[in-house]
Amino acid sequence: MKLESGQITSSQYMLSVACFIQSAALLSSFFTPITRQDSWLVVIFGMVAAIPVLLVYSGIMSSFPGKNLIQICNEAFGRVGGAIISLMFIWFFLTLTSLHTRDLGMLVRQTVLVETPTVYTTSLYIILCAYALLKGIKVVMRYAFAFVIISFLLTIVSILLTLNIMDARNFLPMLTLPAIKYVQGTNTVLSIPFGDLIAFLMVAPNVSQGKKRKRFYLFSGFLLGSATIFAVVARDTAVLGSVGALFSSPSFETLRLANLSNMLNRMEILFIVVLVIMLFFKIAVLYYVTVLATAQLFGLKSYHPLVLMLGALVIAYSVFVYPDETVHAASGREIVPIFWLLFEFFLPLLLLIVGRARGLHKTPPSKEAA
Amino acid sequence: MIVTFLLVGLIAFFDLKRAYKSCPKGQAVALTLLFAGILIVCMLTAGGIQIKSPVVIAGDLMKSIGFSYPPLE
Numbered sequence: 289m290k291l292e293s294g295q296i297t298s299s300q301y302m303l304s305v306a307c308f309i310q311s312a313a314l315l316s317s318f319f320t321p322i323t324r325q326d327s328w329l330v331v332i333f334g335m336v337a338a339i340p341v342l343l344v345y346s347g348i349m350s351s352f353p354g355k356n357l358i359q360i361c362n363e364a365f366g367r368v369g370g371a372i373i374s375l376m377f378i379w380f381f382l383t384l385t386s387l388h389t390r391d392l393g394m395l396v397r398q399t400v401l402v403e404t405p406t407v408y409t410t411s412l413y414i415i416l417c418a419y420a421l422l423k424g425i426k427v428v429m430r431y432a433f434a435f436v437i438i439s440f441l442l443t444i445v446s447i448l449l450t451l452n453i454m455d456a457r458n459f460l461p462m463l464t465l466p467a468i469k470y471v472q473g474t475n476t477v478l479s480i481p482f483g484d485l486i487a488f489l490m491v492a493p494n495v496s497q498g499k500k501r502k503r504f505y506l507f508s509g510f511l512l513g514s515a516t517i518f519a520v521v522a523r524d525t526a527v528l529g530s531v532g533a534l535f536s537s538p539s540f541e542t543l544r545l546a547n548l549s550n551m552l553n554r555m556e557i558l559f560i561v562v563l564v565i566m567l568f569f570k571i572a573v574l575y576y577v578t579v580l581a582t583a584q585l586f587g588l589k590s591y592h593p594l595v596l597m598l599g600a601l602v603i604a605y606s607v608f609v610y611p612d613e614t615v616h617a618a619s620g621r622e623i624v625p626i627f628w629l630l631f632e633f634f635l636p637l638l639l640l641i642v643g644r645a646r647g648l649h650k651t652p653p654s655k656e657a658a
Numbered sequence: 659m660i661v662t663f664l665l666v667g668l669i670a671f672f673d674l675k676r677a678y679k680s681c682p683k684g685q686a687v688a689l690t691l692l693f694a695g696i697l698i699v700c701m702l703t704a705g706g707i708q709i710k711s712p713v714v715i716a717g718d719l720m721k722s723i724g725f726s727y728p729p730l731e
Contacts, residue, residue, distance in 0.1 A: 586681070586692075601696045
């Protein structure tokens, strides 16, 4: 049974993947304190480490065309096993939605609306996302192109404006940290921005067939998004050096320093505006995926009745998911990178192996037959 | 807290009504339980009660068995 009838084009899918990764610019604060001036290297290591993960995702997409993650779980693991694994994925998506909602609320509170309680900001945001969701996936994904362009433009402009304060010596010394730091940093980059792409396994059945295979669009989107993350981290390192590790948002501090002959300054507000837009996209996609997965598990004919209900849960969960920001930051560095691998790599890999072993996959038609 | 209860209750009423029309009895019961759970979580949060989230519980467990990265110096 298909809960979502709206279709998105392959290029919209690619841009959505790029936009999804670009919105993680805020999360660089999880790995910059670990790898300091070598953070840009860790982004490259993370990109390489993400290749097998993306291969698993594209393997699932090509082996089970027209089916989303929950449907594949139910087929591969049976009724009870499938329901348990599906519940784990739903909890994971719900937690990601709440964590990003919390991040957004904290960002707005720390930078723009200092005296406004976070819950008001997040509630308004979730209402906006719920409205978008009620209109369908097509509406949310349609804006990816505009968001990606805005993000690219801001990245380029910010690099140009900070050229005069960049110092190549800020990248030194290189590769002098203990090996475990690079492993931890790479794991963090892999799990936190890149591994979140598992959410797109819920969207894959709604992608209309393009000229190339879905794998091409997934990898292209990933490259576009991760190139932006790399540029942002390299820019922050060139401007701030190892001091960047002290800030909760190095990009915000970098843009605060941007100054063009006293005419153009206080550019950090642009960063906040763009990040709020990008986070809208990411939260909307994660929220949609949570709602769709829950509706699929319950066997509903439509996901619409769950939208506002789960929105209320997202707001409440975002309040208590972590007791304070110190615990959140420590967990993001020490626990989450390892824990998230279970949902982002090991379970999808198990799903692919079990599905193929049970002969549930669909073999692509051979060229001769065509 | 009362405002939260009214708001979530109102949403639940209309959404449940819509959901009941399109699903069999067993699913309706499961949905009602889900909504009741959400309502309780929202009420507890609105009441200022600090609930330990599953992420924190899992994190504590992983830390206790040494399955985590070392803290920053």
